[in-house]
Amino acid sequence: MDGPSGSGKSSVSRGVARALGLRYLDTGAMYRAMTWWMLQQEVDLADPAAVAARCGGPRIDVGTDPDGPTIHVDGLDVAGPIREAEVTGSVSVVAAVPEVRARLVALQREIIGAGDIVVEGRDIGTAVWPEAAVKVYLTASPEARARRRSAELAGSTVEAQQEAMARRDTLDSTRKTDPLSMADGAVELDTTPLSLEEVIGEVLRLVKE
Ligand code: ADP
Ligand code: CDP
Numbered sequence: 427m428d429g430p431s432g433s434g435k436s437s438v439s440r441g442v443a444r445a446l447g448l449r450y451l452d453t454g455a456m457y458r459a460m461t462w463w464m465l466q467q468e469v470d471l472a473d474p475a476a477v478a479a480r481c482g483g484p485r486i487d488v489g490t491d492p493d494g495p496t497i498h499v500d501g502l503d504v505a506g507p508i509r510e511a512e513v514t515g516s517v518s519v520v521a522a523v524p525e526v527r528a529r530l531v532a533l534q535r536e537i538i539g540a541g542d543i544v545v546e547g548r549d550i551g552t553a554v555w556p557e558a559a560v561k562v563y564l565t566a567s568p569e570a571r572a573r574r575r576s577a578e579l580a581g582s583t584v585e586a587q588q589e590a591m592a593r594r595d596t597l598d599s600t601r602k603t604d605p606l607s608m609a610d611g612a613v614e615l616d617t618t619p620l621s622l623e624e625v626i627g628e629v630l631r632l633v634k635e
């Protein structure tokens with residue numbers, strides 16, 4: 427499941443994994459965990475060479491239960507801190523560094539290779555696992571995506587969210603290594619007019635086809 431922020435990847439992937447009794451992997455949480463660690467370590471994020479040199483440092487463990495996904499860095503639970511604004515504002519810069527991607531993609535492939543799973547991110551169908559049995563590219567209008575995100579975050583306006591998302595979309599879709607794009611063979615689903623249940627139903631239908 428690939429797509430931009432707020433298109434519904436996490437909620438839909440978890441719902442589909444639950445319905446099918448599968449594991450679930452949030453690859454965005456791994457990039458967020460790496461970014462959180464870099465900020466803690468005061469690595470200069472404007473210097474890709476410094477980020478590349480340090481990205482082997484943290485141990486990142488992800489739990490794949492759709493009812494309670496977990497994320498730890500060096501044994502510390504970082505599920506809360508990785509959603510904070512500072513990480514959200516920096517993650518696309520860290521994720522653009524090829525060495526970061528190489529390390530996290532290797533980890534992701536190890537987890538995926540262990541058995542059937544629903545995986546969400548930006549490059550799953552294009553780079554991480556192009557042989558996936560079902561590939562879905564979720565989209566939604568920029569307004570709908572911003573409305574959904576600001577409803578989750580106290581004190582954020584739809585306008586500010588839309589601006590921040592547009593900035594991240596640009597970074598994610600213009601980076602040199604595995605930019606966000608629709609994979610060959612992916613089915614595009616515009617979730618703007620659909621409820622969460624309708625999107626999950628549509629994906630389950632694609633799986634059963
Ligand atoms: P992503 O993982 O792509 O960033 P999320 O799954 O986190 O997106 O969804 C963001 C928010 O929007 C969540 O609060 C979720 O419940 C809500 N949401 C997702 N899909 C829909 C939908 N089709 N209709 C209404 N709300 C949705
Ligand atoms: O939750 P949200 O959709 O806002 O973002 P996320 O899925 O947590 O991903 C955060 C960031 O990680 C993205 O904006 C990308 O910069 C990066 N990412 C990536 O490069 N590749 C992935 N497979 C997943 C996330």
